[in-house]
Amino acid sequence: MQIQRPASKQPIPKHAKKVFKGVLFDVYQWEQKLFDGSTKIFEKVKRRDTVNILPITSDGKILLSEQEQPGIKPFIGSFGGMIDGGESPFEAAKRELLEETGFASDDIILWDAVQPSEKIDWAIYTFIARNCRKQEEQSVDAGEKIKLLYLSFEEFLSIISDEKYRDIEVAIKLLRIMNKKEELDKVKKIFLMK
Numbered sequence: 132m133q134i135q136r137p138a139s140k141q142p143i144p145k146h147a148k149k150v151f152k153g154v155l156f157d158v159y160q161w162e163q164k165l166f167d168g169s170t171k172i173f174e175k176v177k178r179r180d181t182v183n184i185l186p187i188t189s190d191g192k193i194l195l196s197e198q199e200q201p202g203i204k205p206f207i208g209s210f211g212g213m214i215d216g217g218e219s220p221f222e223a224a225k226r227e228l229l230e231e232t233g234f235a236s237d238d239i240i241l242w243d244a245v246q247p248s249e250k251i252d253w254a255i256y257t258f259i260a261r262n263c264r265k266q267e268e269q270s271v272d273a274g275e276k277i278k279l280l281y282l283s284f285e286e287f288l289s290i291i292s293d294e295k296y297r298d299i300e301v302a303i304k305l306l307r308i309m310n311k312k313e314e315l316d317k318v319k320k321i322f323l324m325k
Contacts, residue, residue: 134219134220134221134241134244134256135244136180136244136254137244137245137246137254138246139246139249139252140246140248140249141175141249141250142252143159143161143175143177143252144161146161147159147160147161147175148160148161155178155179156176156177156178157176157177157178158174158175158176158177159174159175159176159177160172160173160174161173174250175249175250175251175252176250176251176252177251177252177253178251178252178253179213179214179253180213180214180220180253180254180255180256181211181212181213181214181223181253181254181255181256182211182212182214182220182223182224182227182255182256182257182258183208183209183210183211183255183256183257183258183298183300183301184209184210184211184224184227184228184231184239184257184258184259184260185209185210185242185257185258185259185260185301185322186210186228186232186234186236186260186263187259187260187261187262187263187322187323188234188262188263188264188281189262189263189264191283191284191323192281192282192283193281193282193283193284193286193287193322194210194232194234194263194279194280194281194282195207195208195209195279195280195282195287195290196208196209196210196231196232196277196278196279196280197277197278197279197280198275198276198277198278199275199276200274200275200276201274205295206295206296206297207280207290207293207295207296207297208296208297208298209257209298209301210227210228210231210232210277211223211224211227211231212227212231220241220244220256220258221239221241221258223256224239224256224258224260225239228260228263229266229267229270230269230270230271231269231271231275231277232263232269232277232279233265233266233267233268233269233270234260234263234264234265234266235263235264235266236260236261236262236263236264237262238260238261238262239258239259239260239261240258240259240261240321241256241257241258242257242258242259242321243256243257243300243301243304244256244257245300247299247300255300257298257300257301257304259321259322261322261324262324284319284322284323288305288309291305291306292306305318
């Protein structure tokens with residue numbers, strides 16, 4: 132599956148210099164000409180792209196995670212993580228689905244791809260994995276505690292507006308169509324194959 136990376140709202144110019152290399156973030160700076168002719172140093176961080184996966188069982192239950200991670204308040208969200216070097220977003224989605232849920236699917240589709248901030252060069256790919264079947268036990272990282280939540284489509288829509296729901300880009304996409312019955316019905320069909 133060939134997936135195009137979404138464009139940044141403020142691309143890092145070719146002449147930008149990497150001024151810091153961190154474990155998660157790299158920082159770039161460049162001189163930017165302003166409207167009055169003066170210049171100012173602009174800055175942007177870059178990180179590895181990530182995937183979100185919204186698994187759906189063959190009986191139409193949407194899986195979300197109730198998670199705990201060190202130093203972070205417990206949250207509810209989709210499954211996923213960083214794309215490993217040399218891995219495509221699709222390959223990362225399949226891997227993260229299996230690791231974090233123990234489920235697999237032969238029906239995984241890209242639902243959305245965004246760069247949510249102009250100050251961070253970071254693409255988030257959201258996949259829907261339909262007809263998921265239990266393949267093995269979860270194999271989560273040492274820094275994760277993940278409990279599976281099995282939800283109806285209506286329960287899922289209710290949870291996305293909760294402040295404990297972490298995946299803002301998923302919530303925004305759905306909340307923007309919540310009062311547009313025709314668009315919401317299309318999304319429901321994608322999720323539930325109806």
